Amino acid sequence: MSRIPERIHLAAPHMTGMEQFFIKEAFDTNWIAPLGPNVDGFENEVAEYVGVNHALALNSGTAAIHLALRVLDVGPGDVVFCPSLTFVASANPILYQGAEPVFIDSEPETWNMSPLALETALEDAVMVGRLPKAVIVVNLYGQSAKIEEIMELCAQYGVPVIEDAAESLGSSYKGRPSGSFGHFGIFSFNGNKIITTSGGGMLVSDDAEAMAYARHLSTQAKDPAPYYQHSEMGYNYRMSNIVAGIGRAQMKVLDKRVRQKRRIFKRYEHSLMDVPELFFQPEAKDSLHNRWLSTLLIDETCGLKPLDLVDALALENIEARPVWKPLHLQPLFEDCNYYPHTQAESISASLFEQGVCLPSGTAMTEKDQDRVIHAVRAYVGGAVEKKQAT
Numbered sequence: 001m002s003r004i005p006e007r008i009h010l011a012a013p014h015m016t017g018m019e020q021f022f023i024k025e026a027f028d029t030n031w032i033a034p035l036g037p038n039v040d041g042f043e044n045e046v047a048e049y050v051g052v053n054h055a056l057a058l059n060s061g062t063a064a065i066h067l068a069l070r071v072l073d074v075g076p077g078d079v080v081f082c083p084s085l086t087f088v089a090s091a092n093p094i095l096y097q098g099a100e101p102v103f104i105d106s107e108p109e110t111w112n113m114s115p116l117a118l119e120t121a122l123e124d125a126v127m128v129g130r131l132p133k134a135v136i137v138v139n140l141y142g143q144s145a146k147i148e149e150i151m152e153l154c155a156q157y158g159v160p161v162i163e164d165a166a167e168s169l170g171s172s173y174k175g176r177p178s179g180s181f182g183h184f185g186i187f188s189f190n191g192n193k194i195i196t197t198s199g200g201g202m203l204v205s206d207d208a209e210a211m212a213y214a215r216h217l218s219t220q221a222k223d224p225a226p227y228y229q230h231s232e233m234g235y236n237y238r239m240s241n242i243v244a245g246i247g248r249a250q251m252k253v254l255d256k257r258v259r260q261k262r263r264i265f266k267r268y269e270h271s272l273m274d275v276p277e278l279f280f281q282p283e284a285k286d287s288l289h290n291r292w293l294s295t296l297l298i299d300e301t302c303g304l305k306p307l308d309l310v311d312a313l314a315l316e317n318i319e320a321r322p323v324w325k326p327l328h329l330q331p332l333f334e335d336c337n338y339y340p341h342t343q344a345e346s347i348s349a350s351l352f353e354q355g356v357c358l359p360s361g362t363a364m365t366e367k368d369q370d371r372v373i374h375a376v377r378a379y380v381g382g383a384v385e386k387k388q389a390t
């Protein structure tokens with residue numbers, strides 16, 4: 001019997017050791033709640049890093065998207081555009097607001113929202129007199145969308161943009177930090193993200209008034225009165241002072257994590273370069289990709305499916321995942337409208353048919369990564385050979 005090798009996770013939390021300092025300080029001063037200096041510090045540090053005027057620390061990235069939609073007054077009868085190829089958290093808040101998502105396909109260069117499909121959708125929206133109340137753009141796996149083109153299009157139609165940068169903290173486009181382009185940007189500090197607070201999120205914007213309103217809504221929308229008075233519905237969405245302490249330590253290593261993630265990607269790419277069936281997610285022109293997850297495509301013509309590779313790696317106790325299943329293909333959204341990249345091509349569907357995310361945790365050792373590389377090579381090579389023999 002061979003020993004089961006140790007589990008290699010997709011993207012395990014990677015602590016620095018400094019987290020305890022900020023947590024201890026919070027305990028020592030009994031600043032467990034509410035809010036507190038770690039929350040203020042974390043907000044300031046993220047705002048400064050991203051280059052925006054205001055940041056609001058929240059208990060999830062999903063809450064940040066929800067608040068952005070609420071502040072933009074999205075409600076029943078409204079339409080919000082959202083990429084199809086993303087995590088469901090990008091779109092769920094549209095449903096929270098009783099609005100209707102319309103899904104936009106990806107383009108092949110960045111895998112993100114297709115400006116071509118977006119333009120068609122906007123033209124159609126004008127025709128029926130129902131422009132979207134907001135457009136959510138996602139920077140998938142850390143790669144910036146074609147954000148300039150998208151911002152320009154949306155400005156042309158006067159539609160505000162929410163940049164879902166949950167996966168792209170530390171990335172940039174033409175040197176400008178990811179998350180700073182939209183009217184609102186959102187980040188996530190969920191356990192598997194490039195930095196984590198164990199769970200949390202952030203809303204950022206230069207719009208002081210909108211951010212003050214979001215702050216108000218995030219703490220049960222309490223009126224400025226000497227007693228508890230409320231004029232509208234609010235939420236309990238704030239981040240705790242303990243959790244923010246973890247974030248402050250993690251921010252100190254963000255740039256280092258980006259370098260580590262990029263190194264992991266380069267090693268995969270270099271080591272598997274000679275496997276003709278595999279293609280890695282390219283780094284788009286003008287952008288710095290944080291390589292949150294190293295992602296590749298398996299050439300459709302070789303007959304192997306993403307789940308074949310995911311299952312084969314699972315047998316070696318290695319956690320890999322297929323790329324996000326497009327939202328327009330989800331039972332939850334089966335009645336929603338979808339705009340493909342072109343009449344002939346649905347890019348998100350084809351990326352889903354071929355895409356796999358490999359383990360990309362920054363705490364992974366080179367030896368661990370070699371195990372992954374070896375397993376991928378052995379499986380893909382063997383399976384293709386078998387297919388050719390039959």
Ligand SMILES: *Cc1c(COP(=O)(O)O)cnc(C)c1O
Pocket residue numbers: 059060061062063086087089090138164166167187188189190199200201
């Ligand atoms: C993780 C993620 C979110 C949600 O963040 P949470 O903090 O888990 O709520 C939203 N959008 C994308 C693209 C994500 O990857």
